[in-house]
Amino acid sequence: MNHSEWRALSLSFLAVAVGCAAALSLALPRGNAAEVWRVIRLIRIPETLTALVVGGGLGISGLLFQLVLRNDLADPYVLGVAGGGTFSTVMVILLAGGASAIFGLPVRGAAAFAGGFLTLLFLMRLSRGRPAVLLLGGVVANTAFAAASRLATVLFSPTQLAHVTAYLVGFIPTPPLWVPLVLALPVLYTLLRFWSSGRGLDLLLLSDDEASSLGLAVGRVRKEALTLATLLACMAVSICGMIGFVGLVVPHVAKLLAGHRHRVLVPVSFLVGAAFLLFAQGAGKLFAGALLLPVGVYTSLVGAPVFLYLLVRSARRGWR
Amino acid sequence: MIELMDVHFSYRPGSELLKGCSLSVSGGEVVALAGPNGSGKSTLLRLSAGVLVPREGEILLDGHPILGWDRVERAKRLAYVPQKSRVPEEWRVHEIAALGDYPYQQSPPARKFLGKRLREVREALSLETVWNRRLKTLSGGEAQRASLARAFVQDTGSMVLDEPAAHLDLSYQMAVYRIFSELAAGGRSILIATHDVNLSRLFGQRLVILNGDGVVKPFPEDRVSQGELLEEAFGLPFVSRELTGVDCWFPDPSPFNKKMTDKKSVLKKD
Numbered sequence: 001m002n003h004s005e006w007r008a009l010s011l012s013f014l015a016v017a018v019g020c021a022a023a024l025s026l027a028l029p030r031g032n033a034a035e036v037w038r039v040i041r042l043i044r045i046p047e048t049l050t051a052l053v054v055g056g057g058l059g060i061s062g063l064l065f066q067l068v069l070r071n072d073l074a075d076p077y078v079l080g081v082a083g084g085g086t087f088s089t090v091m092v093i094l095l096a097g098g099a100s101a102i103f104g105l106p107v108r109g110a111a112a113f114a115g116g117f118l119t120l121l122f123l124m125r126l127s128r129g130r131p132a133v134l135l136l137g138g139v140v141a142n143t144a145f146a147a148a149s150r151l152a153t154v155l156f157s158p159t160q161l162a163h164v165t166a167y168l169v170g171f172i173p174t175p176p177l178w179v180p181l182v183l184a185l186p187v188l189y190t191l192l193r194f195w196s197s198g199r200g201l202d203l204l205l206l207s208d209d210e211a212s213s214l215g216l217a218v219g220r221v222r223k224e225a226l227t228l229a230t231l232l233a234c235m236a237v238s239i240c241g242m243i244g245f246v247g248l249v250v251p252h253v254a255k256l257l258a259g260h261r262h263r264v265l266v267p268v269s270f271l272v273g274a275a276f277l278l279f280a281q282g283a284g285k286l287f288a289g290a291l292l293l294p295v296g297v298y299t300s301l302v303g304a305p306v307f308l309y310l311l312v313r314s315a316r317r318g319w320r
Numbered sequence: 321m322i323e324l325m326d327v328h329f330s331y332r333p334g335s336e337l338l339k340g341c342s343l344s345v346s347g348g349e350v351v352a353l354a355g356p357n358g359s360g361k362s363t364l365l366r367l368s369a370g371v372l373v374p375r376e377g378e379i380l381l382d383g384h385p386i387l388g389w390d391r392v393e394r395a396k397r398l399a400y401v402p403q404k405s406r407v408p409e410e411w412r413v414h415e416i417a418a419l420g421d422y423p424y425q426q427s428p429p430a431r432k433f434l435g436k437r438l439r440e441v442r443e444a445l446s447l448e449t450v451w452n453r454r455l456k457t458l459s460g461g462e463a464q465r466a467s468l469a470r471a472f473v474q475d476t477g478s479m480v481l482d483e484p485a486a487h488l489d490l491s492y493q494m495a496v497y498r499i500f501s502e503l504a505a506g507g508r509s510i511l512i513a514t515h516d517v518n519l520s521r522l523f524g525q526r527l528v529i530l531n532g533d534g535v536v537k538p539f540p541e542d543r544v545s546q547g548e549l550l551e552e553a554f555g556l557p558f559v560s561r562e563l564t565g566v567d568c569w570f571p572d573p574s575p576f577n578k579k580m581t582d583k584k585s586v587l588k589k590d
Contacts (some may be wrong), residue, residue, distance in 0.1 A: 189559040199422060214474070215395030215423040228326040260410050262572075 001265060008258035013269035016052065019278025023048040026285040042174075043107075051172050051281045051295070052274040054240050057187045057232035059273020060266055062247025062301050063254065064229035067136060067204055067262070071131050073310055076233030077303075079115040079134070080123055080141030082244075085237035090164055094156040105179060105238070112234035119145075142147030142242075148228025157297040170243030171279055171294025183235055190228050191267055198263025201225065205260075237250035243296045245303020246273055252306070276302075321347055321509050322368050322398075323479050324536075327377035329363060336362055339534035340377070347477070350500045352520035353513045355530035356554050360402055361513040362482050364530060368511055369400035369480045395423035395443040399471040403482040403512040403513075405463070409456035413447055413466045414438065416455065418471030434473075441472045444499055446492075460487035468496065478509040487516065497523045517550065520582060529553050543567050 001009075003082040026046045028036055062075040066076055069079075076082045089112040096104050127134035146168050153164045194201060200221050203211040213220050236243065253276075254269040287293070322345040329338040337360045345351045347569040355361050366372040369456050370386040381398055389397065393466045399420070421434050439447060442451055445465045455463055464487045470480055484500075485493045493516075500510050501523050514520060517539075521527055527539040531553035540546050543560060550558045550569055 032385070199425065203419070203422065205406070205408050207402060209366060209369070209400065209402050210405060212371050212391070213369050213395060213400035214419060215392040215426055217391060260408060308525075 001139060003260065005024045005258055005264040007263065008254075008268050009271070011257060012254075012268050012275060015275035016271050016278065019275045019282065020052065023165060023278045023285065026282050046177050047172050047174050047179060047281070048194035048278065049122060049177070049181070050175060050239065051182045051277045053180045053187055054072050054172070054236040054243070054244060055277025056270035057190075057236050057252035058182070058243065058246040059254070059269040059271075059276070060187070060190055061229045061232040061236075061275075062226045062249075063262075063269040064201075064249040066251050068225050068229070069131075069134070071134070071203075072252070072313075073131070073135055073248070073307065075245065075251075076116070076229070076237075077142070077242065077244045077246075078138050078248060078307070080119045080138035081143070081230055081233050082237050082242045083136065083138075083142035083145035084119030085112035085116035085234040086168060086242045087149050088243075089238050090149040090167060090300070093164075093167075094160060096154055105182070108238040109235055111129050112238035113231060116234040116237065117227075120226075122167040124169055125297045127164040128285075137268050146242075167241035170241045170293035170299065172240055172277075175239065179239065183239065186228070186231055186235060187270065190232060191270060193224075193228070195263060197315060198261065198266060199263035201266075202260070229289060239295075241296065243277070244288050244300040246276055248310075249299075250276055264297050321380075321382055322480070322511055323378075324364070325380070326366075326379045327361070327367060327374045327379060328410055329372065329374050331363075331368060336375075337553045338367075338374075341436045341530070341534070341536045343368075343511075343528060343536050345478070345511045347509050348504050348509045350512065350520065350525040351509040352516075352527045352551075353530055353536070354510065354515065354517050354527060356532060359529055359530045359532055359553075360534060360547055364536070365400070365456060365480050365482050365511065365513055366402075369398060370394055371400065392423050392426045395474070397475075397476050398478040398480065399474040399476040400479075401467050401481045401484060403486070403565065405467045407467070409454065410457055411453055411455050413458070413462075413469070414442075414451050415453070416466045417441060417447075417469040419474050420470045420475070425475065434523070437473055439477065441469045444472065445469050446495070447565070461489055461492060463494065464488055466498075470501075470551040479503070479511070481510070481512045483513050483515070485516070485519070493519065498524075501525065518563075518566070521566050522564065522568070 024040060029039060046182055058076065063078060065074040065076065066072055089108050089196055090102065092108050092111045096107070123137040123141060144207055149164055149168060163216050183284050200216055203214060204221060206220070208218050233247065234246045250269055250273040254272050258264045258268040276299070277295065280295045284293060285296050324341055324343045327338055327341045328336060329365060330336040335523055341450070353361050353364065357446070363372065364506055367374055370381070373387065381389060381394065415439055418434070435448065445468060447465060447469060448585065450462050456468065464484070468484055471481065485496055488496060497519055500512070504510055517527060529537050529549055531537065531538060537549060540549060546567060546569065547558050549561065558569045559577060560567045561570045562567050
C-alpha cells in the first residue's frame with residue numbers, strides 16, 4: 001500500500017471512531033450512571049453496531065455495483081434492488097405478523113435477497129446495457145414497490161402502517177446484539193475475499209478481452225461481485241428498510257480518498273459507509289427533541305444532491 | 321507457438337467473416353497480418369488469443385488447443401494487446417505496466433524481480449518521462465506504448481498485438497518493430513495486425529494478407545504476384561520501389577491525382 005492509501009484508511013477509520021462516539025453518546029437521558037449505562041448497553045451499542053455494519057455493507061455494495069455495471073450512478077437504491085428487497089420483506093412481515101420481526105430474520109433476509117436479486121435481473125435484461133434505461137427502470141421499480149408495500153399494508157394490517165412507512169424511508173432499529181454480529185459475517189467475508197483478490201476487481205475495469213487474456217475468469221468474478229453486492233444490500237434492507245443513497249455517495253468519497261485500487265477501496269468504502277450512517281444516526285439523536293426522523297431522511301438529504309451532480313456530470317461526458 | 325488450422329468464424333449466422341484461415345507463427349518468428357478494414361484482422365487476432373471461440377477449425381498454443389489451457393497458464397504463455405485498450409484514464413503508466421504481472425500472482429511460482437522487469441521495459445519503450453503520469457495526460461502514442469509495456473512485462477512466449485504501431489510516430493514505429501525482432505530472436509512467436517505492408521518486411525518479418533474473401537494468404541516472393549495480391553486485397557493499383565533490397569509497395573497516387581483535377585469531383589467547387 002502506498003502513502004495515500006494508508007492515509008485514506010487511517011482517515012476513514014478515524015471517522016468511524018468519531019461516528020461511533022457520537023452515536024453512542026449524543027442526547028443520552030439524564031439520570032444516574034447505572035441507568036445511563038443500561039441505555040448504552042441495551043439500546044445504543046446494538047443500534048451503533050447495526051449502523052456500522054449496515055452502512056459499511058451498503059458502501060461496499062455500491063462500490064461493487066458501480067464497478068460491475070460500469071456506471072457511476074449505480075447503487076442498490078437507484079437500481080431498484082433495495083425497493084425489491086423492501087417489498088419482499090414487508091410482505092413477509094405482514095404475512096408473518098409484526099411480532100416475528102426479529103425472530104424471522106433469516107426468512108426476511110432470504111426474502112429480501114430474492115426480491116432484490118430478481119428485480120436486478122429483470123432490470124438488467126430490460127436495459128440490455130443501456131445505463132439510462134437501467135436507472136430509469138430502477139426509479140420506476142422503487143416507486144412501484146413503495147406503492148405496492150403501502151397498499152399491501154392498508155389491505156392486510158392497517159396497524160402496521162407506521163412501521164412500514166419507517167421501513168420505506170430507512171431506519172436503524174434496536175435489535176438484540178446478536179443481530180448485527182450475524183449481519184457482520186457476510187460483510188467480513190466480502191472484506192477478506194477482496195483483500196486477497198482485489199486486483200481481480202481492478203481488472204474488471206479493462207475490456208473483457210484484456211482481462212481474460214491476463215488470466216481473469218471475468219464472468220465468475222463479475223457474478224461473485226454482483227451476488228455479494230446484492231446480498232449486502234438486501235441484508236441491510238431486511239433490517240433497516242430502504243436507506244437511500246449510501247451506496248451511491250460512499251464509493252465516490254472512497255475513490256477521492258483512496259484512489260482506484262480495489263484492495264484498498266473495498267475496506268475504505270466499508271469504513272466511509274459506516275461513518276456516513278453513524279453520523280446520520282448521530283444527527284438523528286441530536287435533533288431527536290424537535291424532529292424524530294428516520295435515518296434514511298438524513299442520508300437522502302445528502303445523497304440526492306450528490307446524485308444530481310453525478311447525473312449532470314455523466315450526461316456531460318456522455319453516458320458510459 | 322501459435323497455429324490456426326482451417327478456422328471459420330462468424331458474428332452472425334449466415335455471414336461468415338473468416339472462411340478457413342490457416343496460419344502458423346513459430347518460435348523466433350514475427351508475422352504481420354495486413355488487410356483492408358473489415359476483413360477480420362482483429363477477429364483473427366482475438367481468436368488467436370483465445371478470447372473468441374471459432375465456429376470451426378482448431379487453434380493451438382504451444383501444441384495444445386488454446387481453450388484447453390488453464391486460464392492463468394495461458395496468460396503466462398500468451399499476451400494480447402487489443403487495438404483499443406479500455407484502461408481507466410486515472411491509472412498511471414507504471415500501474416498499467418504492472419498489470420502484466422497479474423498471472424504470476426495467481427498461481428505459484430510467483431515471479432520474483434518484478435521491479436527489475438518493469439525497469440527493463442520502461443527503458444526499452446522509452447517511458448521514463450511518463451512513468452508516473454496518468455493515462456489521461458498522455459498522447460495517443462504514449463498510451464499505446466503503455467499498453468505494450470503491459471504485454472512486455474507479461475513476458476510470454478507468444479504475443480498477439482493488434483496494430484501495435486498505431487498512433488506511434490515514425491521513430492517509435494521503428495523502435496517497436498526492432499523490439500519485436502529482438503523478442504523473436506529470443507525464441508518468441510509474435511503475431512501483429514498492421515496497415516503497413518512494408519515496415520515488417522524491412523525488418524525481415526513475414527507478411528500475410530487477409531483479404532475480403534476471409535482467407536489468409538502468404539505474401540508471394542515474386543514482384544508481379546505481390547502487386548496482384550495487394551491490388552486484389554485493397555482494390556487499388558500499387559507501385560513498388562526497392563529499398564535496402566526489399567520491394568516496398570505504395571498505392572499508386574496517379575488515379576487519385578487525376579480524380580482531383582476532374583471537374584465532376586464532388587469536393588470541387590463550381
